[in-house]
Amino acid sequence: MVNNKSFYSPVTEFYVNLYVTYFCNLSCKHCLIGCNPRKSKKFLPIRDILFYMDEFKNDSKFSKSAVVNGGEATTPYFYNSMDYIPILNSELLNRNFEIEFHTNSVWAKSKKADIIWQDLKILADDVNNKHILDLSCDQYHKNLDGLHESFKVLSSPDFINKNLITKLLSFEGDPVIEKIQSEIKQKYPNLKIESKIDNQIIKTGEAAKNNIGIEVPFFEYGNEYRAMRYIWTDNSIAIGLHPDRTASIGTFYNEKRRVSYVNKDGTLKPWKQLYPQLVEKYINCFKEDKCNLFTQDELKRFLIPENHR
Numbered sequence: 001m002v003n004n005k006s007f008y009s010p011v012t013e014f015y016v017n018l019y020v021t022y023f024c025n026l027s028c029k030h031c032l033i034g035c036n037p038r039k040s041k042k043f044l045p046i047r048d049i050l051f052y053m054d055e056f057k058n059d060s061k062f063s064k065s066a067v068v069n070g071g072e073a074t075t076p077y078f079y080n081s082m083d084y085i086p087i088l089n090s091e092l093l094n095r096n097f098e099i100e101f102h103t104n105s106v107w108a109k110s111k112k113a114d115i116i117w118q119d120l121k122i123l124a125d126d127v128n129n130k131h132i133l134d135l136s137c138d139q140y141h142k143n144l145d146g147l148h149e150s151f152k153v154l155s156s157p158d159f160i161n162k163n164l165i166t167k168l169l170s171f172e173g174d175p176v177i178e179k180i181q182s183e184i185k186q187k188y189p190n191l192k193i194e195s196k197i198d199n200q201i202i203k204t205g206e207a208a209k210n211n212i213g214i215e216v217p218f219f220e221y222g223n224e225y226r227a228m229r230y231i232w233t234d235n236s237i238a239i240g241l242h243p244d245r246t247a248s249i250g251t252f253y254n255e256k257r258r259v260s261y262v263n264k265d266g267t268l269k270p271w272k273q274l275y276p277q278l279v280e281k282y283i284n285c286f287k288e289d290k291c292n293l294f295t296q297d298e299l300k301r302f303l304i305p306e307n308h309r
Contacts (some may be wrong), residue, residue: 010275012227012302015065016056016097017238020044020088023079024072025106028140030213031206035071041079042243046088048261048268049241053095055271056239063236064129066092067100074107074116082112086119099123100132102169105146108153117153124162134196137168139176140212151184155191167194171201218291223251225293228302239278247274249282249303257285279303 021043024035056062068088076084092099101123107116123131133154137147153159154166170177177195184193201213204220216222227237240248246258259277261269269277286299300309 010059010061010303011305013061013063013236014056014239015063015067015236016053017067017069017240018044018049018088019069019071019240019242020073020084021071021075021243023075024070024104025075025078026072026104026141026143028142029206029210030138030140030201032202032204033071034205039071040243041075043076043080043084044241044243045245046084046091048245049088050091051268052241052247052261052271053092053097057095057097059271062239064097065100065236066097067102067238069102072106073101073103077107077112077116078110082115085116086122089119089122093122093126093129096128098129098131100134102134102136104136104141104143105150106143108146108149113149117158120164121158124159124164126163130163130165133164133166134169135166136170137177137180138170138174141176144176147180148183151188151191151193154193155188160190165194166192167196169196169198171198218289218293220251221286221289221291221293224299224302228294228298247278249278257281 021041022033022035022039023037023041024031024039025037027036027038053066057064068085074085076082089099101120107113120133123133135147135150136143154164168177168180177197181195184191200216201207202219203211203213203215207213218225224237237250238248240250240258241261242248242258244258245260245262246255247261248257248259250257257278259274259281261274263269282303283296283299286296
């Protein structure tokens with residue numbers, strides 16, 4: 001049990017991961033989270049996001065970085081509101097957050113593509129911060145048409161040499177990323193696109209069901225392990241906000257670490273109330289999972305100030 005009677009701020013540093021929905025227009029066999037077109041079209045309320053952004057912006061332990069994620073992050077354009085993403089991006093920019101927008105780019109061949117690109121152009125034109133557009137690129141996403149269309153737009157004067165960094169997300173040895181990288185060099189020599197290549201697909205979520213990837217014991221604690229050991233230059237850990245109005249610490253792909261951020265009376269829990277609950281939930285899961293990547297004492301030093309352990 002940790003002391004949650006009075007507020008303590010985090011020891012480690014955090015960034016915010018906004019899972020706007022778990023609905024996805026694709027059903028990839030390797031998906032860690034198991035998102036697909038059968039998932040609920042429930043969306044993370046913008047008012048909830050902004051409540052916590054205002055809480056986080058005054059905490060020195062939070063980086064000014066927000067990942068807009070899913071599911072498919074552009075889903076609101078098709079099933080919720082054309083204003084959801086523009087309002088979200090605008091409010092994050094007003095709070096001086098750097099935005100990392102994660103998408104599969106299938107929408108780039110849709111009738112709403114022009115509208116979505118115009119909204120992304122706002123990020124490219126921001127002179128105060130650099131933002132990131134993550135494009136999934138592997139043999140499982142089946143999104144080649146969307147990728148090719150995206151490269152055409154990103155190489156246009158509206159986006160070239162602007163403050164929107166494009167990254168291709170893939171896996172080592174994947175045949176699609178190798179082909180795409182070659183095509184970019186030939187067709188779009190002025191287009192600067194980075195690649196973030198993970199070593200292997202991890203056998204969890206849909207990947208486990210389809211026997212894809214490799215087993216990594218305690219994979220869901222890996223980010224925290226690397227951050228604790230300072231293996232990463234950037235050792236910040238995610239605080240996730242989810243469409244079911246729950247929050248979580250760290251990288252994981254099931255519901256067991258989540259805590260509702262809504263009080264019984266319908267009000268949102270202030271960060272000083274929510275964080276100790278998240279820590280306690282995390283430590284309980286750590287003990288139940290019998291994780292051996294680090295000790296419970298190390299975990300407490302990582303998350304809890306000394307006078308609250």
